[in-house]
Amino acid sequence: MDIALRLEVEHLLARYAHCIDDDRLEEWPEFFTERGRYRITTAENFERNLPLPIVYADSRAMLRDRVSALRHANIYEAQRYRHVVSATLVEQVDAGVVRAVSNFTVVRTMHTGESMLFASGRYLDRIRLAGDGGRPQFEERVVVLDSRQIDTLLAIPL
Amino acid sequence: MDIALRLEVEHLLARYAHCIDDDRLEEWPEFFTERGRYRITTAENFERNLPLPIVYADSRAMLRDRVSALRHANIYEAQRYRHVVSATLVEQVDAGVVRAVSNFTVVRTMHTGESMLFASGRYLDRIRLAGDGGRPQFEERVVVLDSRQIDTLLAIPL
Amino acid sequence: MDIALRLEVEHLLARYAHCIDDDRLEEWPEFFTERGRYRITTAENFERNLPLPIVYADSRAMLRDRVSALRHANIYEAQRYRHVVSATLVEQVDAGVVRAVSNFTVVRTMHTGESMLFASGRYLDRIRLAGDGGRPQFEERVVVLDSRQIDTLLAIPL
Numbered sequence: 001m002d003i004a005l006r007l008e009v010e011h012l013l014a015r016y017a018h019c020i021d022d023d024r025l026e027e028w029p030e031f032f033t034e035r036g037r038y039r040i041t042t043a044e045n046f047e048r049n050l051p052l053p054i055v056y057a058d059s060r061a062m063l064r065d066r067v068s069a070l071r072h073a074n075i076y077e078a079q080r081y082r083h084v085v086s087a088t089l090v091e092q093v094d095a096g097v098v099r100a101v102s103n104f105t106v107v108r109t110m111h112t113g114e115s116m117l118f119a120s121g122r123y124l125d126r127i128r129l130a131g132d133g134g135r136p137q138f139e140e141r142v143v144v145l146d147s148r149q150i151d152t153l154l155a156i157p158l
Numbered sequence: 159m160d161i162a163l164r165l166e167v168e169h170l171l172a173r174y175a176h177c178i179d180d181d182r183l184e185e186w187p188e189f190f191t192e193r194g195r196y197r198i199t200t201a202e203n204f205e206r207n208l209p210l211p212i213v214y215a216d217s218r219a220m221l222r223d224r225v226s227a228l229r230h231a232n233i234y235e236a237q238r239y240r241h242v243v244s245a246t247l248v249e250q251v252d253a254g255v256v257r258a259v260s261n262f263t264v265v266r267t268m269h270t271g272e273s274m275l276f277a278s279g280r281y282l283d284r285i286r287l288a289g290d291g292g293r294p295q296f297e298e299r300v301v302v303l304d305s306r307q308i309d310t311l312l313a314i315p316l
Numbered sequence: 317m318d319i320a321l322r323l324e325v326e327h328l329l330a331r332y333a334h335c336i337d338d339d340r341l342e343e344w345p346e347f348f349t350e351r352g353r354y355r356i357t358t359a360e361n362f363e364r365n366l367p368l369p370i371v372y373a374d375s376r377a378m379l380r381d382r383v384s385a386l387r388h389a390n391i392y393e394a395q396r397y398r399h400v401v402s403a404t405l406v407e408q409v410d411a412g413v414v415r416a417v418s419n420f421t422v423v424r425t426m427h428t429g430e431s432m433l434f435a436s437g438r439y440l441d442r443i444r445l446a447g448d449g450g451r452p453q454f455e456e457r458v459v460v461l462d463s464r465q466i467d468t469l470l471a472i473p474l
Binding site for chain 3: 242
C-alpha cells in the first residue's frame with residue numbers, strides 16, 4: 001500500500017464533496033479530464049450491464065453545459081447536499097493512473113429545513129494522477145446508486 | 159501515532175465493508191483468524207455486561223456455517239447494505255496485535271428500492287497484524303449496536 | 317499535503333467524536349484551548365453572517381458550565397449520538413495553527429431504541445497543534461448545521 005497515493009486520492013474525493021456541498025458547481029467540471037466520463041446509474045442496471053444511465057457525460061464541455069442548465073433552472077437553490085465518503089480502496093493501474101472504489105451517502109436538506117437520507121452507493125473512479133496543472137483528475141467517475149427509486153428532481157451532481 | 163499502522167487498519171476495515179456490501183459473503187470468514195470471535199450486541203447489553211449477543215461465533219468454521227445458512231435461506235437477495243466507517247482509533251497491544259474502535263452506520267436498501275438507515279454503532283476490534291498470508295485478520299470483532307430495536311430479519315453480517 | 321499533519325487532525329476529530337458518543341462529556345472541554353470558542357449555527361445564518369448561534373461559548377470554563385448543566389438536567393441519559401466525520405481538508409495557517417473543514421452526520425438513538433438521522437453539516441475548525449500537554453486543541457470549532465429545523469432538545473455537544 002502506497003500511503004501517499006491513498007491520501008492523495010482521499011484528498012481529491014474530499015475536495016470534490018465540498019465543491020458540490022458548497023454549491024460551487026462551476027468548479028465541478030474541473031475535477032475531470034478534458035475527455036472525462038461521468039455517469040450515474042443504479043446497482044441493478046450496473047450489474048446487468050444495462051446502458052441506461054440516469055446521467056451521462058463524456059467530456060468536460062458536457063459537464064459545463066449541465067451546470068449551466070442547473071443554474072438556469074434554479075433547482076439547485078431548493079436543496080443542499082452533504083456527502084459522506086468512506087472505505088476508499090485504491091489500486092494502481094499504471095504509473096499515472098489509479099482506480100478507486102468508495103462508499104458514499106448523501107443527506108439532502110430542502111429549503112424548508114427538512115433533511116433526509118437521499119442516496120447511498122459506490123463511487124467507481126479512474127483517476128489520472130497528474131492531470132491539468134499536475135493535480136489528479138477523474139478520467140471516469142461512475143456513481144452506482146443502491147436504490148432504483150430515484151427522485152425525479154435528481155439534478156445536482158453526486 | 160504510527161501512520162502506516164493506522165492506514166493498514168483502515169484498509170482492513172474498508173475491505174471488510176466492501177466484501178459485505180458487494181455480497182461476497184463467502185470471503186467474509188477469511189477476515190478472521192481460525193479461532194476468531196464475532197459478536198453482535200447492543201450498547202445496553204454491552205454496558206451491563208449481559209451475555210446475550212444477537213449473533214455469536216468463535217471460529218471461522220462457525221462463520222462459514224452462517225454464510226451457508228444465509229445462502230440457503232436466500233434472505234440476502236432481498237436486501238443490500240452500504241457501510242460507512244469513520245473515526246477509527248488504533249492502539250497497539252503488542253508487536254503483533256492492535257485494538258481499534260470505529261463508528262459505523264449501515265444503510266439498507268430492499269429489493270423494492272426502499273432505503274433506510276438500518277443500524278449505527280461501534281466496531282470494537284482486536285486485530286492480528288500478520289494473520290494468514292501475512293495479512294491482518296480479526297481475532298475479535300464486537301459490533302455494538304446503538305439501538306436495541308433490531309430488525310428480526312437481521313441476517314447479513316455487519 | 318503534509319501526511320502527518322492531516323492524520324493528526326483526523327485523529328483529533330476521531331477522539332472528539334468518541335468522547336461525545338461515549339458520553340464522556342466531562343472530557344469534552346479539554347479538547348479546547350483555555351480561550352477556545354465553540355459555536356453551533358445554521359448554514360442559513362452562517363452565510364448571512366447573522367449573530368444568532370444556537371450554542372455559544374468562548375472559554376473552556378463556559379464549556380464546563382454547559383456540561384454541568386447537562387448533567388444536572390439529565391437530558392443526556394435519554395439519548396445517544398453516533399458521529400460520522402468525513403472529507404476532512406486541512407490547511408496550514410502558520411507553524412502552530414491549522415484550519416480544517418469536515419463533513420459530519422449524527423445519528424441519534426433515544427432510550428426507547430428509536431434511531432434517526434439527527435443532524436448533518438460542516439465542522440469549521442481552527443486547531444492549535446501543540447496545545448496543553450503538547451496535544452492539538454481547538455482554538456475554534458464552528459458547527460454549521462445544514463438544517464434550520466433544530467430539535468429543541470438540542471443539548472449534547474455536536
